[in-house]
Amino acid sequence: xxxxxxxxxxxxxxxxxxxxxGNSIYKHQTKTNIGAHNIFLGQVRAxxxxxxxxxxIEYTAYEDMANQKFHEIRESAFENFDLTCMHIYHSLxxxxxxxxxxxxxxxxxxxxxVFEALEFIVEAIKADVPVFGxxxxxxxxxxxxxxx
Amino acid sequence: xxxxxxxxxQIAEVTQKDEEQLEVSENTVSELLSLLNxxxxxxxxxxxxIAQHQELVALDTELTGAEIALLPPFSGG
Numbered sequence: 001x002x003x004x005x006x007x008x009x010x011x012x013x014x015x016x017x018x019x020x021x022g023n024s025i026y027k028h029q030t031k032t033n034i035g036a037h038n039i040f041l042g043q044v045r046a047x048x049x050x051x052x053x054x055x056x057i058e059y060t061a062y063e064d065m066a067n068q069k070f071h072e073i074r075e076s077a078f079e080n081f082d083l084t085c086m087h088i089y090h091s092l093x094x095x096x097x098x099x100x101x102x103x104x105x106x107x108x109x110x111x112x113x114v115f116e117a118l119e120f121i122v123e124a125i126k127a128d129v130p131v132f133g134x135x136x137x138x139x140x141x142x143x144x145x146x147x148x
Numbered sequence: 149x150x151x152x153x154x155x156x157x158q159i160a161e162v163t164q165k166d167e168e169q170l171e172v173s174e175n176t177v178s179e180l181l182s183l184l185n186x187x188x189x190x191x192x193x194x195x196x197x198i199a200q201h202q203e204l205v206a207l208d209t210e211l212t213g214a215e216i217a218l219l220p221p222f223s224g225g
Contacts, residue, residue, distance in 0.1 A: 042225045059224070060156060060157065061156075061224070062154065062156055062199070062202075062217050062219060064202055065199060065202035065203075065217065066224075068202055090224060090225070101225070102224070102225045122225065125224055125225055126222070126224060126225050127222070128222070129222060129224050130156065130199070130217075130219050130222055130224075131222060131223065131224030131225075132156055132157035132158075132220060132222070132223055132224075133223040133224070134157070144157055144158045144220065144221075144223070145223040146221050146223055147221070147222060147223045147224070147225070
């Protein structure tokens with residue numbers, strides 16, 4: 001039984017809290033066909049660039065296209081991997097250094113699948129989804145983040 | 149035709165707006181880009197891709213009247 005839901009927004013305003021993540025895990029305890037979960041958490045790093053430290057990242061997105069891309073990644077993941085369910089949440093707005101901005105959660109009856117699926121999904125998000133991060137320094141100047 | 153053009157991230161900093169509607173006689177994405185380059189001179193120093201109807205398109209793509217977006221490098225996650 002796959003919980004393939006139609007297009008839903010993956011965006012959340014602000015940081016993704018550890019309570020939200022813990023609650024997501026809790027909600028899967030009724031799905032007893034699952035034998036393995038895997039979770040990716042993207043955390044905002046306090047990079048030091050030219051002597052200035054990143055205090056936060058402010059995320060914006062081309063939301064219509066981004067939700068379409070998230071949907072395609074989701075369809076593709078279900079096609080290619082034996083997943084029971086998957087969830088993606090990405091922050092919009094300001095996320096401070098040390099806080100979580102991306103939460104990807106995959107579940108399957110067996111472990112091998114979740115390792116492969118999670119990497120596929122995270123790499124696809126980085127490459128294909130139009131999200132833009134503005135790195136805000138402690139002195140309130142900024143630069144635009146580029147994924148490496 | 150009347151086209152809605154959206155700007156994001158550092159591109160929106162150049163254009164000083166997130167969105168505008170332009171009445172254009174241009175036929176291709178490339179021709180539209182020339183128009184935008186003359187309107188916003190700093191645009192040619194910026195790295196971006198162009199989407200039409202929420203799909204990335206090549207410069208020789210014909211304009212359909214659907215929404216256009218100028219997208220700087222993605223940096224999600």
